[in-house]
Amino acid sequence: MRTRLLLPALLIGLVACSAPADGDSQSEGSGATTEASAAADALTVSVMDFMIEPAALEATGPTVSIEVTSDGPTPHNLTVRDASDEVVMATADLRTGDSEIITAELEPGEYTIFCSLGGHESLGMTGTLTVIAP
Numbered sequence: 001m002r003t004r005l006l007l008p009a010l011l012i013g014l015v016a017c018s019a020p021a022d023g024d025s026q027s028e029g030s031g032a033t034t035e036a037s038a039a040a041d042a043l044t045v046s047v048m049d050f051m052i053e054p055a056a057l058e059a060t061g062p063t064v065s066i067e068v069t070s071d072g073p074t075p076h077n078l079t080v081r082d083a084s085d086e087v088v089m090a091t092a093d094l095r096t097g098d099s100e101i102i103t104a105e106l107e108p109g110e111y112t113i114f115c116s117l118g119g120h121e122s123l124g125m126t127g128t129l130t131v132i133a134p
């Protein structure tokens with residue numbers, strides 16, 4: 001009679017003990033594939049009297065980011081126009097030491113980068129941006 005009572009008690013004890021030990025070690029799963037989007041990297045450009053450095057940029061589209069820093073004694077901007085002379089992005093006029101990041105969605109192709117302040121493009125503030133397909 002006593003053993004019949006003991007057996008269920010033992011079983012309950014075993015289950016209670018083993019449950020925490022088993023743990024849920026498989027619940028971690030594999031959903032940790034956080035791949036940073038390719039848009040993260042900005043091109044870095046300096047504008048100065050009177051040039052853009054580097055003058056030839058290349059980026060993988062469609063999202064193009066350019067971090068522009070003004071290193072000249074006078075203000076400059078960086079403006080980007082497409083093959084049909086339409087401005088697709090531009091910074092403000094940046095004073096010495098100022099910087100701005102501009103971002104746009106661009107089709108693959110050739111773009112012109114320049115400073116839109118009077119005469120600066122013809123003084124040498126011009127270059128190219130090539131956007132390649134992802």
Ligand SMILES: [Cu+2]
Binds near residue numbers: 077117125
């Ligand atoms: Cu300029």
